[in-house]
Amino acid sequence: MFAVLRTGGKQYRVAAGDKIAVEKLAGEAGDKITLGEVLLAGDGGEVKDAAGVVVSAEIIAQAKSEKVIVFKKRRRHNYRRKNGHRQQMTLLRILSVGGEEKKAAAKKDAAPKSDEASQAAAAPEAAPKKAPAKKAPAKTKTDAE
Template sequence: MFAIVRTGGKQYRVAAGDIIAVEKLAGEAGDSVTLDDVLLAGDGGDIKDVKGLTVAAEILAQEKGEKVIIFKKRRRHNYRRKNGHRQQHTVLKISAIGSEKAPAKAAPKKEASSTEEKPAAKAK
């Protein structure tokens, strides 16, 4: 199942288990947030009713984005201004859309190394 949510003036298509970076939200790493502004929800090609639907997410980190350089110049007037900006972002992991939760990942299986035989040392 997927949903299109609006937060920070932007729209994001999310599914359970996705990790997205959105405009800064209040909270610390480990806190859970609820995104109430769901615009569309669906499962494959079917559209679902979004009335009362919420998206639950967990805050993974509060980060800064890439640096953007602002350079202003007016030619022949000896006017140059250089400025920079780094936007604040919140990294979210979508845990559930409505009542549908993200599938739990199984731990990777360890392969036994005893099945491989080591070559015998040559005698002189």
């Protein structure tokens, strides 16, 4: 099964076992991440609906890409500037393509709370609200006379 996903402003066609270099993503080597923005999914020659398809990957390394040389020159003005740039990138190994997002993570976050904690969270103590003080109407010339 393959998927077309978008990350870092670019699109990649990936399958399980592929290695790709993408724009820098948060995480360290060995971390597992899910790439959720899947545009298209398919199996062989047939195209499937990409809704609910998740691509899971492992970060191999955080690295820099090849050096790009930036050279500026204005002829007959003795103006030359040479600069180099190495873009940050993340190397990924695609572990699996397909399947719905695992709901186990959602269940883990919604662990049962103790009775006291759940009551405190559900009904926080309501402090009595004070009514704002009313201002006396400003005196006009007729009131002063």
